[in-house]
Structure formats: structure tokens, C-alpha cells
Amino acid sequence: MSAPAAVTGAPRLLRASLHHEARSFAPWIAIVTALSASSVLVYPWVFPTQADREGLATLVGSNPALGLIFGPAFDLSTADGFNAWRALALGGLFTALGAIFVVTRATRGQEDSGQAELLASGVLGRSSRLLTAVAMGLVMSVVVGVVSFLVAWACGGGVESTALLSATFTATGWMGTGIAAVTSQLGAEARASSSLAVATFGTLFILRGFAYSVEAADWAIWINPLAWMTETKPSVDNSWAPLGLAVALTAVTLAVAFVLQSRRDFGQGAIAPAPGPARGRTRSPFALALRLNRGSLIAWAVGFGVLGTVFGYFTTAITDLLSADEGIAQILAAGATTPEDLFGAFLATIISLVGIISSIACVQMVLRVRKEEMEDRVEPLIATPVSRPRYYAAHVGVALLAAPVFLTIAGLVIASFASGADIGVTFGEALGQALVTVPAVWTVVAVSIAVVGARPRLAIAAWAGVVISFALTLLGPTFGLDDWVLGISPYYHVPHLATSAYSWGGLAVVALVGALLCGVGFRGFRHRDLATS
Amino acid sequence: MPDTAQVIETQGLVKRFGRFTALDGLDLSVARGEVHGFLGPNGAGKSTTIRVLLGLLRANGGTARLLGGDPWSDVVELHQRLAYVPGDVALWPSMSGGEAIDLLGSLRGGLDDARRDELVERFELDPTKRGRQYSKGNRQKVAIVAALASNAELLILDEPTSGLDPLMENVFQEVLGEAKERGTTVLLSSHILSEVETLADRLSIIRAGRIVETGTLAQIRGNARTSVHATLTRTPAAADLAALHDVHLDGARLTATVDADGIGPAMSALAPYGLESLTVAPPSLESLFLRLYEDEGDAAGAR
Ligand SMILES: Nc1ncnc2c1ncn2[C@@H]1O[C@H](COP(=O)(O)OP(=O)(O)O)[C@@H](O)[C@H]1O
Ligand SMILES: [Mg+2]
Numbered sequence: 099m100s101a102p103a104a105v106t107g108a109p110r111l112l113r114a115s116l117h118h119e120a121r122s123f124a125p126w127i128a129i130v131t132a133l134s135a136s137s138v139l140v141y142p143w144v145f146p147t148q149a150d151r152e153g154l155a156t157l158v159g160s161n162p163a164l165g166l167i168f169g170p171a172f173d174l175s176t177a178d179g180f181n182a183w184r185a186l187a188l189g190g191l192f193t194a195l196g197a198i199f200v201v202t203r204a205t206r207g208q209e210d211s212g213q214a215e216l217l218a219s220g221v222l223g224r225s226s227r228l229l230t231a232v233a234m235g236l237v238m239s240v241v242v243g244v245v246s247f248l249v250a251w252a253c254g255g256g257v258e259s260t261a262l263l264s265a266t267f268t269a270t271g272w273m274g275t276g277i278a279a280v281t282s283q284l285g286a287e288a289r290a291s292s293s294l295a296v297a298t299f300g301t302l303f304i305l306r307g308f309a310y311s312v313e314a315a316d317w318a319i320w321i322n323p324l325a326w327m328t329e330t331k332p333s334v335d336n337s338w339a340p341l342g343l344a345v346a347l348t349a350v351t352l353a354v355a356f357v358l359q360s361r362r363d364f365g366q367g368a369i370a371p372a373p374g375p376a377r378g379r380t381r382s383p384f385a386l387a388l389r390l391n392r393g394s395l396i397a398w399a400v401g402f403g404v405l406g407t408v409f410g411y412f413t414t415a416i417t418d419l420l421s422a423d424e425g426i427a428q429i430l431a432a433g434a435t436t437p438e439d440l441f442g443a444f445l446a447t448i449i450s451l452v453g454i455i456s457s458i459a460c461v462q463m464v465l466r467v468r469k470e471e472m473e474d475r476v477e478p479l480i481a482t483p484v485s486r487p488r489y490y491a492a493h494v495g496v497a498l499l500a501a502p503v504f505l506t507i508a509g510l511v512i513a514s515f516a517s518g519a520d521i522g523v524t525f526g527e528a529l530g531q532a533l534v535t536v537p538a539v540w541t542v543v544a545v546s547i548a549v550v551g552a553r554p555r556l557a558i559a560a561w562a563g564v565v566i567s568f569a570l571t572l573l574g575p576t577f578g579l580d581d582w583v584l585g586i587s588p589y590y591h592v593p594h595l596a597t598s599a600y601s602w603g604g605l606a607v608v609a610l611v612g613a614l615l616c617g618v619g620f621r622g623f624r625h626r627d628l629a630t631s
Numbered sequence: 632m633p634d635t636a637q638v639i640e641t642q643g644l645v646k647r648f649g650r651f652t653a654l655d656g657l658d659l660s661v662a663r664g665e666v667h668g669f670l671g672p673n674g675a676g677k678s679t680t681i682r683v684l685l686g687l688l689r690a691n692g693g694t695a696r697l698l699g700g701d702p703w704s705d706v707v708e709l710h711q712r713l714a715y716v717p718g719d720v721a722l723w724p725s726m727s728g729g730e731a732i733d734l735l736g737s738l739r740g741g742l743d744d745a746r747r748d749e750l751v752e753r754f755e756l757d758p759t760k761r762g763r764q765y766s767k768g769n770r771q772k773v774a775i776v777a778a779l780a781s782n783a784e785l786l787i788l789d790e791p792t793s794g795l796d797p798l799m800e801n802v803f804q805e806v807l808g809e810a811k812e813r814g815t816t817v818l819l820s821s822h823i824l825s826e827v828e829t830l831a832d833r834l835s836i837i838r839a840g841r842i843v844e845t846g847t848l849a850q851i852r853g854n855a856r857t858s859v860h861a862t863l864t865r866t867p868a869a870a871d872l873a874a875l876h877d878v879h880l881d882g883a884r885l886t887a888t889v890d891a892d893g894i895g896p897a898m899s900a901l902a903p904y905g906l907e908s909l910t911v912a913p914p915s916l917e918s919l920f921l922r923l924y925e926d927e928g929d930a931a932g933a934r
Contacts, residue, residue, distance in 0.1 A: 210724070210763065287724055287763055373759035374727025381737035390723070474721035478774065481685050481715040481787075482738035483707045628687045 106223040111230045115204060116237070121558070122203075123238045126196030130267055131246040133192070134185040134260075138253045141177040151175045167408055169328045170310040178259040178333035181250065186266055190327055191303055193242045193267045194274030197235040198295045201278035204231035206288035228359050232279050232352060239271025259333035266327040269344035273323055274299060276351030283358035289393075290371075299324075323347055383484050383492035390470070391463050391496050398459040398500070399507055405455065406508035409448045410515030413523075441521045442596030445531055447571075449509065450589040453535040454568050456504035457542040461560055463497035464546040468557050471629045480628065490623045494547055494616070501539040505532040527596040534595065537605055538588035541612030542567050548615040552622025554629070588612075638663050638698055638785055638816045639684060645692035646679055646840075653679045655840035656693065661818055661833075666811050668827030669820040671837035677820040678718055680837070681789050684818075685715060698785060711740060714778035718789035718820075720770040722762030728773040729758030735777040747780035753802050768794035779806055786810060786817045792826060804829060856888035858912045859897065864905030871900050883907075 145151045155174040169187045173179030205228060247264035251257060278295040285291030306324045308314075319325045326340040380389050388395075467490065470476050479489055509532025517525035545563030549556055570587035584590050588611075591604030639661035646654040653676050661667040671677050682688040684697050686706045695702050700709050722731050729751075736742030751758055754772045765773065771794050778786060786807075792800050807817065807830055821827050827834065828848065835845040844851055856876060863883045872878050874896040875887040889897045894911065901909075 289724075371725075371761050371764075374725075374730060374761050376727065376729040376758040378727070378730030378733030380726070380730060380734050383738070386723075386734060389726075474717070474719060475723060477682075477687055478715065478717055478720075478735060479738060480687060480706075481710060481713075481717075482735060483710040483740065484738050485707050625689070627689060628682075 104223040104225040105229050106226060108223065108226040108229045108233075111222065111226055112233050115230055115234060119200065119204070119234060122200065123196065123241060125561075126192055126238065127242050127245050129192050130185075130189045130242050131249045133189050134181055134246045134250045134255075134263065134267075135253045137181040137184040138177050138250050138255045138260075141180045145180075148175075154180075167307060169307060172331050172334040176256075176333060177254065178256045178263075181255060182259060182263055182332040182334070186263060186327060186332065187303070187307070187324075189246065189263070189267045190270030190324065191299065193239055193271035194277075194299055195296065196242070197239050197271040197274040198278040198292055198299070200238055201231045201235040201275055202282055202288050202292040202295065204234055205279070205282040206285060206291045210288050225356055225359065228279065228282075228356060231282070232275055232355070235275030235278065236272055239268045239275065242271060243268030256333065258336050262330055262332040262336055262338060265338070265341055266330055266332070269341050269348075270324065270327055272348040273344055273351070276348040276355070279355035280351050280358065283355055283362055287371075293393075383479065383489050384495060386479075387466075387492040387496045390466060391500075394459065394462065395496075395500060395503075398456075398504060402452070402456065402504045402508040403511060405452060406511030407515075409452065409508065410512045413445070413448065413512060413516045413521070414519040436598065438522050439594075439597045441523055442527075442594040445512075445516060445523055445528060445596055446535075446592060446594040449505075449512065449528075449531050449535050450538075450571050450592065452505060452508045452512075452532065453501075453539045453589060453592075454542075454564065454571060456501055456508075457539045457564050457567070459504065460497040460500050460539065460543040461546040461564055463500060464494060464543060464550055465557060465560055467493045468550050468554055471554070476628060486624050487620055490551065490620060494619075497543055497547075498540055501543065502533065502536045505536055505539070508532065523596045530595045531592075534605065535589070535592050537609045537612065538567075538592050541588045541608050541615070544612040544615035544619070547619035548622070549619070550623075551619030552626070554626075636663055637661065637696070639667075639696070639818060641680070641684075641693060641695040643693035644680070644683060644690050644695055646676075646683055646688060647691050653840055654683070654690070654693075657837070657840060658842055659835055659845075661816060663816055664811075664814055665832040666807070666817040666819060666827075666830045668831030668834040669818055669837065670822065670824060670827060670834055671820075672822055675822075675837045676840040677822075677837060678789055679840075681715075681787055681818070681820065684787065685710075712783060713785040713787060714739060714781045714783035716771070716774045716778045716786075716788045716791045718791075718793065720767075720774040722765065722770055722773060724761065724763040726762050727759050728756060728762070728765060728769070731762065731773055732758065732777045732780070735774075736781060739781050739783070742777075742780045743782060747776065750776045750780055750806065753806065754799060766794070768796065768799065771795060772799070775803065775806075779810060784815060786815055786819075788817065788819050790820055790822065792821075792823075800826070853891055856890055857894060859885070859887050859889055859901075860908075860910040860912075861885045861901055862907040862909075863901065864907060867901070867904045871903075874900050 145154055151174060155171065167187065168183055171179075171183040174183060208227070243264040246267060247261055250260045250264070255263075274295070277298055278292070281294040281298070282291045285294055302322055302324045306319075306322050306328065309318045309322065309325065310328070319329070323344065326343045329340045330337050380386050467476075476489065480486060506529075509529045512532070513525045513528035516523045516528040542563035546560035549560040549562075553559070567587040567589055570584055571589045585604075588608045591608050593600035593602060593605060637660050639659060641657055641659045644654050644657040644659075645652065657676070657680060659669075659680065669677055669680070679688065683690050683695060684702050686702045686709075689703055697709055698712055702709060722728065726734070732747065732751075733742070736747070750756075754776060756769065756772045756776060760769070762770075771791065775788075775791055778788070792803055795803060807819070811817065811830065817830075819827055819831065831848065833845065833847050834851060835842050836851075837843070859875070861884075863885060866880065866883055867885070869878075872887070874893050875889055878885065878887040885901075887897075
């Protein structure tokens with residue numbers, strides 16, 4: 099028995115690729131699992147009584163903005179129902195994003211780097227590379243589903259609803275794999291291909307939320323593959339049938355991808371980029387860094403506008419929730435805290451979240467330096483009178499400037515919502531809160547500046563700051579960690595401007611640590627060998 | 632910075648990558664105004680030498696002087712005076728070739744616009760294509776245009792013509808000749824001897840991280856042996872062939888090499904055996920290369 103010639107060598111290539119790429123699956127698996135398991139864990143703690151749960155349902159029901167992101171809430175009276183509402187949409191989205199990046203990297207990414215040419219000239223069938231890439235996307239999605247199921251189930255989720263919810267993650271990841279397999283044949287380069295797939299998914303995502311929020315007709319829901327996932331209604335209906343539609347769609351898109359692949363030339367896409375200008379206007383390292391990050395700067399800026407809107411709405415909604423909460427009413431009546439302190443702390447928390455997300459964008463920009471270096475594009479620049487510190491400063495500067503820009507965008511939107519919400523938070527306090535969070539973001543980004551500058555081989559460690567601050571800020575308090583542990587996160591030291599008392603001392607220390615890390619990075623970049631291929 | 636006669640001067644340069652020694656006591660010197668051919672097989676250490684000279688890598692031992700300065704600490708001052716073409720040119724995927732030329736040019740402090748346009752024309756380069764769309768040869772052209780359109784006093788070219796077709800290689804030779812006339816010093820690395828033969832004033836041959844031979848073409852040729860192919864009527868006696876080296880006898884057919892000053896005695900030794908045909912070829916650089924490798928091989932084998 100022999101495999102069809104078109105896929106010769108695929109199993110061996112898959113094994114080798116999984117060996118090299120499996121590490122890149124980890125963040126997606128972690129994010130989705132954390133999202134799902136945390137809802138099961140947090141639910142009984144945040145909404146202990148029946149009244150709390152009804153309050154939550156009313157709140158969600160009365161706030162269509164939440165539905166835009168999370169989709170409709172079918173049942174918020176159980177932990178499983180809450181999990182289905184909170185994790186289904188975002189968990190599926192993250193799994194699909196992971197699959198899109200894996201597939202794109204293994205197809206167009208390899209072609210761009212020339213790696214594929216070597217492979218293609220070896221004993222490898224015409225379709226083996228695409229088959230391998232697709233298999234990696236499918237496998238990653240399955241792993242996300244299995245891991246998130248096991249963890250959420252271990253945290254107390256019900257078997258069937260948790261299994262179904264996790265299956266929707268996998269199914270969404272499969273559809274992402276299919277779409278990415280097609281867009282990989284269309285775009286002229288890896289970036290164009292993945293952007294096309296991400297944009298397709300993002301549009302479907304928003305359309306789903308919109309269709310449910312405005313209670314659109316059935317057909318508007320059923321033409322959207324992402325809505326099929328919502329229609330499984332884990333913990334309410336536990337309907338598995340819509341998953342079949344997802345599998346069918348995956349099969350169809352994959353078939354299309356293989357046909358397209360057999361018709362296109364190696365290294366070329368269906369959409370050719372337009373000719374560029376014959377003369378250039380990018381004339382300094384900073385202009386170059388800005389230009390290289392332009393696409394992601396714009397995309398993230400728009401993202402922060404949207405995020406600000408969602409969080410802003412949340413600000414207005416939380417008032418109702420808190421004032422309806424008996425426990426909190428009692429605390430307030432006892433004078434243990436004031437409403438200002440409560441809202442101030444709440445505001446600081448959501449803005450810390452914005453900060454954490456913007457640190458992801460900024461660390462990506464710092465890691466860009468490593469990518470440029472590995473792809474031999476730093477060498478010709480350093481061979482001009484541009485000094486290493488100047489080159490590094492250009493990229494680091496763009497990353498560090500991006501933080502206040504993102505926080506200002508989200509801060510302005512949140513501030514306009516918060517100041518109108520009658521929670522005793524002024525516009526200035528809310529915007530100021532966003533601005534005082536900037537040094538904390540800088541310090542998190544400084545970890546990546548130190549890593550890329552001084553220990554570039556450990557590039558993955560560049561994410562350490564983001565991961566640690568995320569875990570401590572979001573999960574730390576619910577685990578009852580000591581203050582000194584929580585204090586490792588820079589966000590812990592951000593003063594809560596809208597509260598009655600706060601201090602600047604902690605933030606000064608945070609800034610100092612950040613400056614030290616930057617120093618380490620610049621010193622390292624100045625003194626080390628540049629990567630040579 | 633002192634204006635020394637030697638533009639490049641390294642002594643005992645050592646560069647290690649982990650345990651691997653890429654440069655093993657390299658002595659290279661390039662005089663002002665000369666085109667210096669830097670020849671060696673793949674992996675000999677040409678690019679590594681150049682990267683040390685550019686301050687991209689830090690040497691583990693020895694000294695290097697470039698334009699009278701230190702390549703590691705005087706980076707900015709030195710780089711204002713030189714231009715570099717890497718062996719493997721990577722461009723920014725979304726940037727056009729024209730933009731890349733102007734970026735590199737302005738970082739270097741400006742280009743000669745007229746020369747830039749002329750070079751683009753002569754190399755038949757389409758400057759509006761995006762980085763990703765260029766073939767290897769065309770990426771190479773982008774870097775060559777960017778370097779040669781500057782008014783650098785030193786050009787460091789690392790296998791600049793790899794990927795260029797023969798026509799473009801001719802254009803390159805012409806353009807480099809013009810740069811030489813302007814008084815530019817050039818370090819031209821290559822593993823192809825014919826490429827540097829026409830332009831190089833002096834050559835250095837690198838092998839396994841060391842310079843094994845350096846001098847003008849004539850000097851290097853002078854050291855090399857002439858090759859002799861002869862068909863004789865009788866088989867010669869070994870004792871009569873002392874003036875010849877590397878003797879190989881196949882019946883009456885003889886191939887051998889002789890030292891530059893040994894051609895006369897060799898002919899006298901062969902004449903008595905009746906010469907039916909005779910070819911005497913001057914040493915080509917190829918054969919020189921081969922000889923150097925054999926020597927290396929012998930030395931390695933003897934150890
Ligand atoms: N960054 C590196 N790490 C390890 N070995 C390297 C590195 N760069 C070059 N080398 C090794 O050093 C030797 C010389 O390489 P190089 O200078 O690129 O040779 P070439 O003469 O072909 O330009 C080669 O054996 C190469 O494998
Ligand atoms: Mg080389």
C-alpha cells in the first residue's frame with residue numbers, strides 16, 4: 099500500500115513540524131483554558147446567591163453592548179450557563195486565531211522564508227505541505243478542546259455542557275483552519291494571508307453579536323458559521339447537531355484550498371500587491387520602525403477604540419450590579435468603604451486590563467527587532483552610520499509610545515462613559531487613571547526590551563512580564579495571594595485616582611525597575627554579536 | 632582620525648562561534664585606493680571577517696583597524712565613510728526596491744541622485760517592485776545600487792555578484808572600475824577567481840580562517856607552477872625529471888608542473904625523449920587554488 103503521490107512525505111513532515119511548532123500552540127491553549135476554567139471557578143464566588151444571579155441576568159439582558167462580544171446569555175443561573183456565555187465566543191475566537199496563525203506560518207510563512215522551497219524540492223508530494231499545515235491547525239484545535247474540557251471539568255464544570263463548550267472551541271478552530279488554508283492560497287505573503295483570515299473571522303464575530311443583539315431573523319443567524327456555535331446552547335439545550343455544520347464547512351473550505359493550491363504558482367498568491375513608489379520617503383530608523391509597525395499600530399488602535407466601548411458600557415452597567423448587591427450595600431452602610439473607593443478600584447481594574455492588553459501589542463513590536471535581525475535586515479542598517487543604540491531606540495521608542503496612545507484612546511472612551519454614569523468618577527479621573535497606568539505597561543514592556551537586547555535566544559521570555567502581570571492582576575486576588583506576591587505585578591502599584599487615598603511611591607519604584615530593565619536591554623544590544631544566518 | 636595608507640589592517644584576528652573557530656589568526660591588509668580581491672572557498676571565513684570589520688561581530692582576539700579607527704568602538708564615524716553590500720541581501724517585504732535604496736542611502740548621509748538613477752538604469756532594475764517580488768539577483772542589484780550611488784571612500788562587497796547574470800556581471804565590473812577611478816578603495820570578496828582577476832590590484836586568499844597567500848596577481852602567479860603536458864616518443868627515466876614536479880606518466884604521455892624559473896631546464900630534460908606534442912600553460916588561479924588546497928590537505932594529513 100502506498101500513499102497517493104500528492105501527499106508523499108506528509109506524515110514525516112507533520113511529525114517534524116509538530117516537534118518544532120508545538121510550543122507556539124501553548125499560549126492559545128492557555129488563554130482558552132483559563133477563560134473557560136476561570137468562569138467555573140469564579141462564578142460561585144462572585145455570584146453566591148440566587149439574587150446575585152438574577153441580578154447578573156438582568157444586567158446582561160439590559161446591556162446589548164455585552165452581547166456584541168459575548169453573544170446572548172441563555173442561562174446565567176448556573177456556573178455552566180455562565181461559562182457558556184462568557185467563554186463560548188471568545189474561546190472559539192482565540193482557538194481560531196491560533197489555528198489561523200499556525201496554518202499561515204506553515205504555508206505562506208515557509209514560502210516567504212524560502213524554507214518551503216527546500217522542502218518542496220525534497221521527496222514531498224505537491225499537496226504535502228498544505229496537508230501538514232492543515233493537520234497542525236486541526237490538531238491544535240483538538241488539543242485546545244481537550245485541555246480546556248479537562249481543566250474546566252476538574253474545576254467543577256458539568257460533564258456534558260463543558261464537553262460541548264470545549265467542542266465548540268475545537269469546531270471553531272477547525273473552521274479557522276479551513277479559512278486560513280484558503281486565504282493562504284490567496285494572499286501574496288504570509289501577513290496578507292493571515293490578515294485576510296483574521297478579518298473574515300472578526301467580521302463574522304461582530305455580525306454574530308450584532309444579529310443576536312438586535313434579535314435578527316433566523317436566517318441572519320443561521321448563515322453565520324460562528325452563530326452555529328452559539329446555537330449549540332451548552333448547558334441549556336446541549337445540542338450537538340450544529341457542530342456537524344462546522345465540520346462540513348471545514349471539509350468544503352479545505353477542498354477549495356487544495357484545488358486553489360494545485361492551481362497557483364509557488365510563492366505567488368491570487369492577489370498581487372500593487373507596485374510601490376520608485377523613490378522612498380522613509381529616511382530614518384524611527385520612520386522605518388514606524389512604517390514596519392504601521393499596520394499593527396492602526397489595527398490595535400481601532401481595537402482599543404472597540405475595547406474602550408465595551409469596557410465603558412461595562413462601567414455604566416456595574417453601577418446597577420453593585421447597587422443591587424446586598425453584600426455591598428451592607429459594607430457601604432457599615433461605613434467600611436465608600437462608593438468612591440469601590441468605583442475607583444473598579445475603574446483601576448478595568449484600566450489595568452486595557453494596560454495588559456496594550457502590553458501585548460507593545461511586546462509584539464519589541465519582538466519585531468528580533469524578527470528583523472533573524473531575517474538579516476538589521477545588518478545592512480547597522481552597516482550605515484546608524485549606531486546600534488539608535489537602531490534599537492527607534493523600535494523601542496515606537497513600542498513605548500504606542501502604550502500611551504492605546505491607553506489614551508481606550509481611556510477617552512471609558513472616561514466619557516464613566517463620567518456620564520453617575521458613579522462619582524469624573525472624566526478627568528478616568529482619563530487620568532488610564533495615563534497613570536502607562537508606567538506600569540512600560541515596565542512590563544521593558545522585560546521584553548531586556549530580553550531582546552541581552553538574551554535574544556530566549557525570545558519567548560519576552561512575554562514573561564505580560565503573563566505574570568496578567569495572572570497576578572486577574573487571577574491573583576481570587577486565590578487569596580499575599581500582598582507582596584500581588585505586588586510583583588506593576589499594575590498593583592498604580593494609584594487609584596478616584597479613591598480617597600492613594601500614593602505614588604509604588605509607581606516610582608515600578609518606573610525605576612522599568613528603567614533598569616531598559617538599561618540592561620540597551621547595554622546587551624550594544625555589546626552582543628548580531629545574529630548571522 | 633589619522634589618514635593612514637592602510638585602509639584595512641588586521642593582525643591575528645580570531646573569531647570563535649562557541650567552540651568553532653571561524654577566524655584563526657587572520658592578517659589582512661588593504662591599501663588606500665586599491666581593489667583588493669578577497670578569495671576563498673565557501674565557509675572559509677570571508678563573511679565573518681567582513682562582519683568583524685563592520686562591527687557586527689566582536690573579535691575574540693587580534694586587532695583590526697579600519698580607516699584608521701576601531702571597527703567596534705568607532706562604528707558611526709567609520710560607517711559614514713564606507714558602504715556595504717551583504718552576500719545575502721534581505722529586503723523589507725512590503726517596501727519597494729527604490730524605497731530601500733533611498734532608506735539605506737539617507738541613513739548613510741545621502742546619495743548622489745544622478746548616479747543613483749543612472750545605476751538603476753544600467754542594472755535594468757525595476758525600483759517599484761516590492762521586496763518580496765525580487766529574485767535573488769535583483770535584490771543584490773538593489774544593494775549594489777545603494778552602495779555604489781553613495782560617495783563612500785571604502786566599499787566592502789561580500790560576494791556581490793552572486794545571482795547576477797553574466798550581462799549584469801559585466802555592468803558590475805564596469806561600474807566598479809569607475810569607482811576605482813574615483814579613488815574608492817574596494818574589498819571584494821568572492822569564491823570565483825575570474826570575477827576578481829580583471830579588477831583586483833592585489834589578492835588575499837583565505838582558507839579555514841587564515842590568509843594563506845597575499846600579493847599581486849603576478850606575484851601569486853609567480854609563486855605558482857606552470858603546467859606542462861607533453862607526449863614523448865620514449866618513456867623518460869625518472870632520474871632525468873628532477874626539474875619537474877607532480878610528475879604523472881601514462882606510458883609516453885607526461886603531465887607535470889614546473890617552477891616559474893624551471894621552464895628552461897625542464898625543456899632541456901624532456902627534449903632528448905622526443906617531443907611529439909607540448910602544451911605549457913601559465914598557472915591559472917584555479918590551479919593555484921587547487922595547489923593551495925592540496926598543500927593544506929597534505930599538511931592536515933601529515934599531522
Ligand atoms: N553565527 C555563526 N554561528 C556559528 N558558526 C558560524 C556563524 N557564522 C559563521 N559560522 C561559521 O564560520 C565559518 C565561516 O563562515 P563565513 O564567514 O560565512 O564563510 P564564507 O567565507 O563562505 O563567507 C563557516 O564554517 C560557518 O559555518
Ligand atoms: Mg559568505
